[in-house]
Amino acid sequence: MTSPRDIDIEIVVCVPTFRRPDWLARTLDSLIAQSCRRPFAVVVAENDAVEQQGADVAGEYFAAGHLRGLTVVERRQGNCHAINAAFGAALTAFPAARYVLMIDDDEWAEPGWLEAMVSTAERTGAGIVGGPVMPQIARGGSPALAQHPAFRPAFDISGPVPRIYGSGNCLIARTTFERLGLPAFDVAYNFLGGGDTDFFVRAQRAGIPFQWVQEAVIRETVPLARTTMRWLATRGLRIGAINHRIELKHADGGTERIAIAAKSLGVLAVSVVRGLRLLVETRQPKIALHPLLVAFGRCLAAAGIEPQQYRAAAPK
Numbered sequence: 620m621t622s623p624r625d626i627d628i629e630i631v632v633c634v635p636t637f638r639r640p641d642w643l644a645r646t647l648d649s650l651i652a653q654s655c656r657r658p659f660a661v662v663v664a665e666n667d668a669v670e671q672q673g674a675d676v677a678g679e680y681f682a683a684g685h686l687r688g689l690t691v692v693e694r695r696q697g698n699c700h701a702i703n704a705a706f707g708a709a710l711t712a713f714p715a716a717r718y719v720l721m722i723d724d725d726e727w728a729e730p731g732w733l734e735a736m737v738s739t740a741e742r743t744g745a746g747i748v749g750g751p752v753m754p755q756i757a758r759g760g761s762p763a764l765a766q767h768p769a770f771r772p773a774f775d776i777s778g779p780v781p782r783i784y785g786s787g788n789c790l791i792a793r794t795t796f797e798r799l800g801l802p803a804f805d806v807a808y809n810f811l812g813g814g815d816t817d818f819f820v821r822a823q824r825a826g827i828p829f830q831w832v833q834e835a836v837i838r839e840t841v842p843l844a845r846t847t848m849r850w851l852a853t854r855g856l857r858i859g860a861i862n863h864r865i866e867l868k869h870a871d872g873g874t875e876r877i878a879i880a881a882k883s884l885g886v887l888a889v890s891v892v893r894g895l896r897l898l899v900e901t902r903q904p905k906i907a908l909h910p911l912l913v914a915f916g917r918c919l920a921a922a923g924i925e926p927q928q929y930r931a932a933a934p935k
Contacts, residue, residue: 625687629717630659630737633705635698636673636724637666642840643673647680649727655734660713661688664705668694673724697809702786703802710796720790726752726839735835736790739777746798746827747819748790749783750835751775760846763901768909769854770841777833782823786815788837795827810927813861820865848905853926855909859916860925883917890914 632650636643643663650661663677677690689712693704702721709719718737722728732750740748751772754765764770773784783789796803799821804814823829844850863883870876890910898907919925 625660625713627715628658628660628687628713629715630655630657630720630733631662631688631709631713631716631718632659632720632722632733633662633664633702633709634677634722634724635664635666635701635705636677637698637701638670638672639724640672640676643676643724644680645727646722646724647677647686649729650722650733651680651685652730653728653733654730655737657737658687659733660709660716661686662705662709662712663688663690664701664708665690665692666696666698666701668692697806698812699802699804699806699809699814702804702814703806706791706796706803707801710793710801717793718790719793719796721786721788722837723787723839726787726837729836729838732788732835732837735832739830739832739835740790740792743779743830744828745779745830746792746795747783747822748830748832748835749774749780749785750788750832750837752785752787753836753838754841755838756841756846757843760841760843761903763903764841764846764905766901767851767903767906769851769858770839774831775833777831780829780831782819782829783831784816784819786818787839788835789815795822798825798827808861808864811860811864811925812857813865816861817865817868820869824869846905848908851905852908852912855912856916856919857926859913859918860920862913863917863920864925880921883914883921886917887911887914 634646665671665674674690674692680686681688691704691708693701709716718740736748754770756762756764774780803818805817808814866879893910894907
């Protein structure tokens with residue numbers, strides 16, 4: 620429940636969480652350390668309705684007064700369901716909120732992150748602001764993988780950008796939600812992923828301005844399991860499938876669908892050249908294979924085959 624002192628809060632940070640209580644604690648600690656000059660609230664969206672370990676962790680932080688905010692439990696499994704629950708709670712429980720930000724439960728923010736994001740939105744009037752998520756490769760993994768397209772930020776210079784590609788470090792103005800409607804993320808992307816990309820594509824098509832803030836740094840844990848060829852291959856296939864599905868979603872008629880099919884074949888051909896160039900430049904087969912995997916993922920999606928990387932097994 621929101622207290623009277625929270626009614627005027629204009630900034631809310633959303634943290635979806637699923638079975639990572641220790642990492643969530645680190646995320647929340649990084650929010651406590653923010654140098655932001657204005658009050659803000661935190662909404663934690665727990666997506667494990669059975670164990671609710673994340674909700675327990677967040678509850679301790681709120682009860683101790685370390686952070687203002689609340690926890691919501693989203694019983695429907697899926698990252699889009701959890702994120703939509705967080706956004707909905709933020710906009711409803713904090714009616715004066717002008718800016719809603721998001722950080723994942725495997726990430727932590729540098730102290731100046733929140734102020735940099737909000738001040739940029741205020742200064743530019745952008746409806747969506749993004750910043751870099753810098754990978755921290757676990758010990759034993761190759762540091763060169765920090766340059767893998769699955770981890771490397773899309774931009775490296777602050778300023779206006781056509782759109783951003785992920786929600787792990789983003790600010791969305793209330794006015795953007797009002798224009799695009801709620802729920803924000805299409806739950807058809809729950810287990811494939813890409814609900815955030817689809818949302819940003821819709822925002823771009825609606826003419827909503829985007830900004831990038833290179834100084835607003837978030838860091839993410841990259842465990843060894845995410846540096847294996849199997850995980851990276853699934854990630855590449857998934858990116859291709861997401862791109863294909865989004866393009867089909869916004870296709871206007873049969874002619875555009877035919878053009879999308881032709882594009883998939885063209886991307887597959889070009890990916891061979893891109894892969895060879897990356898192999899020469901990086902000498903990292905895991906990086907060089909990424910364009911081919913993305914292209915192949917598009918083709919598999921056209922045949923109705925999509926990876927379900929975010930579908931979790933039932934808890935033991």
